[in-house]
Amino acid sequence: MNSSSVTLLASGNSLGAYIPAMHLHTYLQGRGVGTDVHVLENLYHEEVRNKILSTKKAFHADFSVARMGHKLAKPVDTSLDEEAVRKLLDTWKLAGVSRFAVFTGFWLPILERYKAVAGRPLDIRLIRLDAWDTPSFKVHKQLYLDYDNVWFYEPSKLSPSSYIASDEAEPLPYWQRAGRILIHGGGWGIGTYAETILELRTLGRILDVIVYDPSEVEEDDGVTRYFGTEASWNPWSQDAQGRHTFPPMVRYVREDGTLRKYPLRDYSAYTDLMRNCAAIISKPGGATLNDSLSFGIPFVMLEPFGDHELHNSTYWESCGFGIPFAEWRAQGFSERPLQEIYSRLLEQRSKINHFGRNIYAAENSSYV
Structure with missing residues (x-):
């Protein structure tokens, strides 16, 4: 070196x-x-x-x-x-x-x-x-x-x-996105994210759920998709060349009680999910703030984990880049605030490198 x-x-x-x-x-x-x-x-x-x-x-x-x-x-x-x-x-x-x-x-x-x-x-x-x-x-x-x-x-x-x-690709225009909502609990799968899934599924929202454990995968309903990290991987493991890697991601499908998993081709397939989603719902971790800004994704924020995430939530909302889940619910889970947040994210993204x-x-x- x-x-x-x-x-x-x-x-x-x-x-x-x-x-x-x-x-x-x-x-x-x-x-x-x-x-x-x-x-x-x-x-x-x-x-x-x-x-x-x-x-x-x-x-x-x-x-x-x-x-x-x-x-x-x-x-x-x-x-x-x-x-x-x-x-x-x-x-x-x-x-x-x-x-x-x-x-x-x-x-x-x-x-x-x-x-x-x-x-x-x-x-x-x-x-x-x-x-x-x-x-x-x-x-x-x-x-x-x-x-x-x-x-x-x-x-x-x-x-x-x-x-x-990983690159400088511009955020996907909002009108081109599939309208799916990405839900996760961060790398440790913590927080109140699981409680939102049933509520939004009942309303017919199209969800991509990142599970911590395959046992969280529900029977396939033809709408909700489940993804997760390959269970054998951890961040301190290395590949055959001694290099650290992005987590290998898989898609889970449970049909008639049988769980199957389908490996994604690479981590960019997962970032493509983020680029294409209408919003992220998660606790306000710093890496998710970065995803929100990098890919122009409105951030619907759940209960914070620790003082730093409380400040993250306050900051992102003050910037106009996110909305608390309770407030979004109070607005009837409307698309309008998400579109307005996307526009502000896109404007900020255009000003920085x-x-x-x-x-x-x-x-x-x-x-x-």
Whole structure:
């Protein structure tokens, strides 16, 4: 890796700290910029990684447990395998790694150690895809203030500065879309999203549902479609070439009680679903704000998870890019507010550039 390459530091703890990193990786690779993706959990002790899966199940099963877990967030130092950390730092130093895009604050103590031994100026940008501190940054506030924090959603401006996607394709015109509504609970399948599905199905709305577990798939009604992530995949796994990948997505169909799954060709097939939908219904996570802006999708927001998502919801609504689910219900689930939101998203999207174009495709850089 040369000095112009970019090292992307992600986490599997939240797909919101993984999927945007993979989008940026794909975008930069397509423009001849070298990238290397690291997922924090690969530095954990194995037993710690194993516990993550059981934690995800507990959070999915009970939103109140998830909210409590959010409040108890702490640094991950005790989870780290010291030998793996030292090996990574040595590899970076030997390769002359100097440019970083950081998607979770839990990497900061490791970066502090690298700054002390790198022996060269470092360009380290903290990618802030929420309108408030997420737990990973909140626990390291004494560190992150000394870094270049790139806030996509600066609350005082009500004007998002950039977006991240795998390409720069323009949002699909609203009138060309299929009118389907995409519903999900984020990477951990948490929140109140499941409660909205029956209500909207009863009203005859056309839904694409992203399930956390195949058991959530209902009998096929010829209208509602179900999708999910291949169960064997996790964000810290790597392919045969040692590379991180987008989650392999599948479509589920249950007929006469029998569940079948049909793999999508690649992750772009899933982003095509997003490009083509009339709205996203989910909790207001930062990565979903990015999807809303990237693809021009009106965001119908459910109950937030933590203070950062509460601020996200307030910010997106203040910008005119989203509407709380309860308010949309009060308006009779009308198409009109969604079309108005789409127009505002399209106007904002026309004023800004892809983050990768703004920063990494340019030759100039700033240093920490």
